[in-house]
Amino acid sequence: MGARARYSQVQEALLAGLAGTGDRAAFEELVRRRQSWLRKLMRRLCADPVLADDLAQQAFLQAWRNIGHLRRPGSFGPWLKRLAVTAWLQHLRKKDALEDADEIEPHHAAGENIDGLSADLDRALSRLSGPERLCVVLAYHEGMTHNEISELTGLPVGTVKSHIRRGTGRLKALLSPYSQSPEEAP
Amino acid sequence: MTEERDPQLTSLFAAAEEKLEERDFVSAVMTGVEKQARWALVRRIGVAAALVLCAMILAAPAQDAVAAVMHWLMVPLIRFEQPLPSQILLPLNNVAAALFLALVVLRLLRRRLFP
Structure with a gap:
């Protein structure tokens, strides 16, 4: 029986524990299970599938380097999300300060379907400032509370709330064609 | 302030959910993992070689120092x-x-x- 088949039924916490001991097959299974979720999160943040995949890959590699230090293997998901958000924030800082990340141009790789709600949502999100985008995505895409977002990003709770309020308003205006229902939208 | 979310945006985000196929992503990550493991091995070999070299260079003076301390004790x-x-x-x-x-x-x- 191959490692993939062997680990396909194993719980994530156990896989994280095994990966912490250097088991690459266990880590591969973790990547397989978490890749779609993490890449989608990064796409919402970046509006650029290529960059999003690069940052998701960076986060996974960072996870592999440090998974031995993960105290609670059951919290692999939140820990990975923290690594990914940190990678994105570092990318923004590299490009310039967070404020200069406003209005990024969405980029779609060749062959990507650029139509549809998902792409429109990414485009609309890309019109928000970096901090607004981060807070809105974590609130609506990840379903995180204000306190959780504050803890993850290091922003004060009041700032998180105002970013979400402003971002929500702008996003609703940008996505007004979908105001009837997502299915009926253009 | 309430944690209420805008229901319209919530449903838009939910409707935009899509499962991304693995394609080459998992293999690209695992290639990176292999590369990291190779570098870690090279680093370990380098450190071990440096330690052996230090031991060879410092063995005689260290032995003399230990003998001197033992004699003093x-x-x-x-x-x-x-x-x-x-x-x-x-x-x-x-x-x-x-x-x-x-x-x-x-x-x-x-x-x-x-x-």
Whole structure:
């Protein structure tokens, strides 16, 4: 029986524990299970599938380097999300300060379907400032509370709330064609 | 402030959910993992080689230093004219024994002062 088949039924916490001991097959299974979720999160943040995949890959590699230090293997998901958000924030800082990340141009790789709600949502999100985008995505895409977002990003709770309020308003205006229902939208 | 979310945006985000296929992503990550493991191995070999080199260079001076310290630890504290008492008291009459005694006393004092 191959490692993939062997680990396909194993719980994530156990896989994280095994990966912490250097088991690459266990880590591969973790990547397989978490890749779609993490890449989608990064796409919402970046509006650029290529960059999003690069940052998701960076986060996974960072996870592999440090998974031995993960105290609670059951919290692999939140820990990975923290690594990914940190990678994105570092990318923004590299490009310039967070404020200069406003209005990024969405980029779609060749062959990507650029139509549809998902792409429109990414485009609309890309019109928000970096901090607004981060807070809105974590609130609506990840379903995180204000306190959780504050803890993850290091922003004060009041700032998180105002970013979400402003971002929500702008996003609703940008996505007004979908105001009837997502299915009926253009 | 309430944690309420805008229902319209919530449904838009939910409707935009899509499962991304693995394609080459997992293999790209695992290639990176392999590369990291190779680099880690190269680093470990480098450190081991450096340690062996240091050991080879420093072995003789370190041995001399250890011999000198051992010799100093065995220096008698009190000199006797007769060889017999000198031989009998040798295990206690040296710097090492005095240091050991001092350590025992310090430990006892510490236990008394900070129980």
